Amino acid sequence: MRQQLPLAIILVIGVFMALQYFVPHESSEFVYEWSLDWVIIIGVFAMALGLWSMFVVHYTKIQKKSSGWGFSVIAILGLLYMLIAGGIWGIEEGTPFMDFFWYVYTPIQATMFALLAFYIASAAYRAFRVRTILSTILLVAALLLMFRLIPIGPLSGPIQELDRWILGVPNLAAKRAIIIGVGLGIVATAVKVVLGIERSYLGKD
Amino acid sequence: MPPIGDLLWTTLAAFLTFCIFSFLYKDNPFYKFAEHLVVGVSAGYFAMLLWYEGLIPKLYVPILKEGKLYYLIPGILGLLMWTRFSRKWAWISRYPIAVYVGIGTGVAIPLEMQTKVVRQLSASMTAISLNNATGINNLLVVIGVFCALVYFFFSKEHKGAFGGIARFGIWTLMIGFGAGFGLTVMGRVSLLIDRVKFLAETWWPMFKAFVGAVF
Amino acid sequence: MAFYEKLMGLDRRWVYLCVGIAVLIPFFIPFDVPVYTTPEVKAVYDFMESLKEGDVLFLAIDYDPNAMAELHPTATVMMRQAFSKNVKLVISALSQNGPGMAEQLIAQISKEYGKKSGVDYCYLGYKPYPGIVILAMGQNFRIPFPSDYYGVPLDSLPMMKNIKNYDDVKAVIDVTGTNAIDYWLVNGNARYKVKLAAAVTGVMAADYYPYLQSGQLFGLLSGLKGASEYEVLANQKGFAFSGMRIQTVAHIVVTLFIVIGNIGFFMARAGKRRS
Numbered sequence: 001m002r003q004q005l006p007l008a009i010i011l012v013i014g015v016f017m018a019l020q021y022f023v024p025h026e027s028s029e030f031v032y033e034w035s036l037d038w039v040i041i042i043g044v045f046a047m048a049l050g051l052w053s054m055f056v057v058h059y060t061k062i063q064k065k066s067s068g069w070g071f072s073v074i075a076i077l078g079l080l081y082m083l084i085a086g087g088i089w090g091i092e093e094g095t096p097f098m099d100f101f102w103y104v105y106t107p108i109q110a111t112m113f114a115l116l117a118f119y120i121a122s123a124a125y126r127a128f129r130v131r132t133i134l135s136t137i138l139l140v141a142a143l144l145l146m147f148r149l150i151p152i153g154p155l156s157g158p159i160q161e162l163d164r165w166i167l168g169v170p171n172l173a174a175k176r177a178i179i180i181g182v183g184l185g186i187v188a189t190a191v192k193v194v195l196g197i198e199r200s201y202l203g204k205d
Numbered sequence: 206m207p208p209i210g211d212l213l214w215t216t217l218a219a220f221l222t223f224c225i226f227s228f229l230y231k232d233n234p235f236y237k238f239a240e241h242l243v244v245g246v247s248a249g250y251f252a253m254l255l256w257y258e259g260l261i262p263k264l265y266v267p268i269l270k271e272g273k274l275y276y277l278i279p280g281i282l283g284l285l286m287w288t289r290f291s292r293k294w295a296w297i298s299r300y301p302i303a304v305y306v307g308i309g310t311g312v313a314i315p316l317e318m319q320t321k322v323v324r325q326l327s328a329s330m331t332a333i334s335l336n337n338a339t340g341i342n343n344l345l346v347v348i349g350v351f352c353a354l355v356y357f358f359f360s361k362e363h364k365g366a367f368g369g370i371a372r373f374g375i376w377t378l379m380i381g382f383g384a385g386f387g388l389t390v391m392g393r394v395s396l397l398i399d400r401v402k403f404l405a406e407t408w409w410p411m412f413k414a415f416v417g418a419v420f
Numbered sequence: 421m422a423f424y425e426k427l428m429g430l431d432r433r434w435v436y437l438c439v440g441i442a443v444l445i446p447f448f449i450p451f452d453v454p455v456y457t458t459p460e461v462k463a464v465y466d467f468m469e470s471l472k473e474g475d476v477l478f479l480a481i482d483y484d485p486n487a488m489a490e491l492h493p494t495a496t497v498m499m500r501q502a503f504s505k506n507v508k509l510v511i512s513a514l515s516q517n518g519p520g521m522a523e524q525l526i527a528q529i530s531k532e533y534g535k536k537s538g539v540d541y542c543y544l545g546y547k548p549y550p551g552i553v554i555l556a557m558g559q560n561f562r563i564p565f566p567s568d569y570y571g572v573p574l575d576s577l578p579m580m581k582n583i584k585n586y587d588d589v590k591a592v593i594d595v596t597g598t599n600a601i602d603y604w605l606v607n608g609n610a611r612y613k614v615k616l617a618a619a620v621t622g623v624m625a626a627d628y629y630p631y632l633q634s635g636q637l638f639g640l641l642s643g644l645k646g647a648s649e650y651e652v653l654a655n656q657k658g659f660a661f662s663g664m665r666i667q668t669v670a671h672i673v674v675t676l677f678i679v680i681g682n683i684g685f686f687m688a689r690a691g692k693r694r695s
Contacts, residue, residue, distance in 0.1 A: 077245065102214075104242065110399060111400050117394045193306060
């Protein structure tokens with residue numbers, strides 16, 4: 001029952017939802033709407049699992065006084081501030097909650113991603129080598145796309161056209177092949193899950 | 206002189222920005238402080254968002270204000286998800302997981318097939334010709350897609366004619382990855398521009414005005 | 421140590437310094453660079469221009485603050501264009517850290533044009549699992565969003581009286597730095613035949629040309645360049661347009677580093693062969 005019933009639920013619901021796409025009848029639409037509504041609610045609780053995990057990881061570090069436990073105190077304090085501020089004053093614009101979002105969360109997140117500009121330059125300098133035919137093709141394509149943003153006088157027009165061709169023909173072909181492969185993979189995995197062949201998401205007994 | 210509240214918050218934002226930038230020199234306690242702070246704040250932000258945007262409109266209001274008691278069923282299923290943390294009762298969480306995995310995977314089968322396979326294959330079946338640019342481009346797309354798909358077929362050794370087709374496929378893929386890299390550089394630099402703009406146009410004038418007013 | 425060995429072993433922090441200078445100098449020395457508009461961006465602009473007063477557009481602001489630099493200019497200019505034409509907007513924010521940021525943008529732009537929530541626009545906010553939310557909205561916006569972001573029931577909003585689902589909106593424009601666009605393509609366009617355009621980050625842009633060619637997307641904006649093209653078309657030159665000069669200098673620097681790195685590589689290889 002601990003394995004069989006969940007697998008049976010997945011099979012029945014999965015087959016129904018797959019077939020529902022082809023059945024526009026009112027009763028099928030009603031069950032479809034109702035199931036989507038329920039999944040959103042279950043999803044809210046599922047998301048909360050991740051938050052609890054984060055809390056437990058840092059709390060355990062503080063308890064055991066592991067290396068860097070002081071920083072875990074900062075993480076927990078940040079979490080508690082947002083919970084208390086949001087709980088008392090709400091989450092509208094202008095509240096202490098949103099002030100922390102704008103002046104603490106946003107600059108840190110944005111700057112962390114801004115570091116990538118430096119890393120990409122460093123990576124390009126160290127790793128982009130004309131070693132083989134494949135790396136040469138990669139390099140030439142990358143440079144041509146980068147020249148899109150470098151005005152080179154009379155060459156700018158032809159470069160724009162060439163870049164449009166690269167994006168619209170070989171890049172399109174490559175990405176289309178990847179998309180088809182990914183699509184087939186997703187469908188195959190979904191069918192395996194519905195039929196109970198893939199069970200890793202259920203965890204161990 | 207700028208309002209003191211705005212100045213303090215903006216200076217805090219600038220300080221945290223510099224904390225993260227300090228990582229470029231080397232890892233240091235300032236960076237670690239900002240890194241852990243954002244982990245906690247983002248978790249707290251998301252928790253409150255789930256509360257106000259999820260639980261209140263989708264559970265509290267329907268059950269307690271509108272009397273739709275059948276919403277207790279997904280509510281209970283959601284709570285059963287949390288048994289995942291208990292070794293003894295974790296098996297109960299399989300039921301709500303089964304419900305949402307069943308719905309998610311069932312819906313995905315026809316839609317992913319339609320979006321990523323059928324529509325993409327049919328878009329490749331366009332008029333090919335050697336007499337005009339569009340026809341030649343369409344032919345190149347068909348050849349490129351076919352060769353790249355052959356490259357991904359690893360059940361047969363890439364030898365002989367098959368290997369040659371796969372080789373052309375990987376060349377096509379490399380052009381695609383190169384194109385992606387070229388656009389990625391633009392994306393990353395944009396993020397840096399925004400941070401410089403904040404420091405130079407928002408924080409520094411405010412800070413300079415305050416220092417000027419005080420001294 | 422030979423020159424090429426020093427070149428190959430250059431401390432990465434010198435590279436960082438050069439990139440930093442490459443961004444700072446053009447920031448303080450303004451100059452314009454030409455912006456070439458592309459058909460995929462013009463398609464979105466022309467569509468927006470074709471909308472009439474009272475038409476309803478769905479604007480999905482599905483990005484986090486970490487993608488704000490690239491996508492905020494696009495969302496800003498599109499919202500201004502819609503409000504200036506008295507087009508009504510239904511707005512969602514299906515990225516988990518984006519709702520507050522989207523709300524601030526909406527409040528700022530709506531104030532500029534004197535637009536009111538519930539009358540001229542409806543901000544739905546966020547719910548988890550964007551794929552399921554997009555599917556549910558295709559049946560009825562009220563299934564995932566019984567009330568708007570401010571807690572007002574959708575049925576009590578004047579503009580939402582005759583708006584049930586995607587059939588009542590002219591198109592969906594997804595401004596995103598996440599895989600929300602994949603959900604819109606699979607669950608919105610494939611299931612409900614939603615007319616869809618996308619404004620994505622530079623990192624993602626190259627991956628969506630197949631959908632543009634197949635007609636699943638009718639337009640595509642790529643990161644800051646796409647935003648600058650749109651700003652030029654809409655005659656609202658702002659952050660994206662001014663950012664292009666900094667992009668130009670930064671790209672020149674990165675290109676030079678790639679060339680220098682390869683020169684060092686070839687010299688090292690020649691040196692090894694000689695020895």
